[in-house]
Amino acid sequence: MPRRVTPPPPLGRPGQKTPKRPLARRRKGARISLTRAQLAGIVGLTAIVALLGAYVLGNRHPHKPTVATAPPPSGTGKTSPRLPSAPPVPTVPPPEQHAEAPVPPASPPKTEPPKAEPGKAGAAWRRNAVPSPQMAAPAPGAAHARIVLVIDDLGVDRPRSTRAVALPGPVTTAWLPYAHDLADQTRAAKAAGHELIVHVPMEPVGKADPGPGALTVNLSDEEVQRRLEADLASFDGYVGINNHMGSRFTANEGKLSIVLAELSRRGLMFLDSRTTPDTKGPELAARYRLPLVSRDVFLDDDQSPKAVQAMLAKVEEVARRHGTAVAIGHPHDVTLTALEHWLPTLAAKGFTLVPLTAVIAATPGGT
Template sequence: MARKAPSKARKSPLPPFLSNPFVLALAAVAAVFAVALGVATLTGGGSGGGSGGRAGGDAAKPAPVQQAAQPAVQPPPVPTAKVEPPAAPSSAAPSSAVAQPETDAPGNAVAEKPAQVESRPAATVVAMLPPPVAPAQPPQVQAPPGNAALWRKNALPAEVPQGKPMIAIVIDDMGLDRKRSTRMAGLRGPLTLSWLPYARDLPVQARAARANGHELMLHMPMEPSVKADPGPNALLVSLDRGEIVKRARAALDSFDGYVGVNNHMGSRFTADRQALAPVLAELHRRGLLWLDSRTTPNSAGIGLAREMKMPWVGRDIFLDNQETVAAVKAQLAKTEQVAKRQGYAVAIGHPHDATIDALASWLPEVQKRGFVLVPVSAVVRTHHAGG
């Protein structure tokens, strides 16, 4: 009996409203709402949590923009932006970041670097270009000024009375035929004797002629347009520029004391402007004059000499196309006519017997007829002194 009393106490009845099912349902809903409200409060709460969620979403957007902006400085910029998240707001940001270096480079430090890299090579290339008005050729062909020019230094002194026509007699092919060359050099002068560079004992022969009162020239072998042999190491149009200059320099170094150069044969070579130009440039560089033998009417020699402003003169008469004394004397008479007309004349002959004999009788009489016999340098100095 004593054990039943406690069980009666446990079975004490609940208040009537708690036993109502509707009230129990409302309590359950309130409990769920309270739990939800507590969770919302912990994460930011209520309506403020909603705005915080949007702010967090906006704050997260710069991450894709920054990731897309970094590849923009690396080639290529576009593929990296395409791999980024597919969300529309994120894909729009990389496209604006890629376009910014073109439209707003001053506000973007990264965009200024490519602009500087592009400008530096252009400035470097311009700085390395040679000056437009400083070609290499003029210093190489500039002759020494005034009396320092070699042709003036080696010129035979000559007095030219004012108003008297001058005649210069040039004898080519000197040195090969020693006997006839010696006879020619023994004539009364002054004559201008032009020596082939491959003659034997050339320095000895030339010095003896100079001591006898004659002026010296070098007779440069050049390619003819006909089948004829101009001699060893002649200048040919088929040679490259380097070989032409090499052969010309070898000939120029064969002896010294001469005033200039005229062409031996050379009807083909002198007509080739490109082949002849480096030869005249070398003459001008050394301070020598150019006598164009005019073996062809197409010679570029005088035109080039004028352009280079170097001393030059051209042949007027050939004396001995016919090797007879009468023919040579007839050509000497034509030489006098040219001298009267233009104030000077340059005649070219060769050490032939007929030429030597004709000159031997003509030379003592020419001055009596009012002409002045001069070396070729006097004609150049008076009429065509270009350097």
């Protein structure tokens, strides 16, 4: 049987209790170790939090450069999510870059008339003009004020056109280009001492029909040019044109400029019948250096004898006040009858009947 070993008695005096200090020390050491571990954990956690915070703040910094992420190895089948990048901030230009340059006005077709070759076109209206008394432009109120009488719409109604040609001249006769036998009719008018112009049909405002081949604003520029050339080829010996109706067309700067540019190229003149107050004739004639005359009085808008007589009196009044009056009438029976009685009285009243070209020199662009 093994021998039982008796442990040695505790140190100290007899009867004294065994001190508990070694156990307390052990417990205290355990607590100290636990506290150190906790402190180490807290310090580690704090460090992790600090690193995370620095990472987050670093990513939010506006000047942090973008780090390119390498694509995943091929064959993984996974793609890293790509964060949307912020849109670039637009650069605001200096204030002067916001100001728009002035836009030049739109130029109508053929803004510059073709240059006439010397001796080729020249002033064709002068070559075809009817001789008239050589007189200076009279001052307002002076004796022998000038009156221009224009008869429109000739050529279609042959009997009334013949009656108009029989008026004592010089009368300015305006012939519709779609009438028949214009060569013979205009030749007879020229032989009677009357001046000739082409009465070009143009689009009016409203539903009135200006006749075949009229110049309208919806035509192409090329078609306007083609129709005008056809009108100018209908007869010869004329000094220019005037508009038949045309209250819409003559108010259209782009289309009317085609007409006046061609007249300027040919050395012709334009009588603006002024069927609208919005006509662009005067300003375009100045642009193209084109002789232009404007109508003062319409004789027979009202075709009653009393109304026609009142308009003839107005012609005399305008001539006395301005030195010149331009009247337009039509081959209506009432108008022709009134003119047959009125024209022989003009000389005794101090008026001189002159052709249209006689007053060109007194108009802008007419020299």
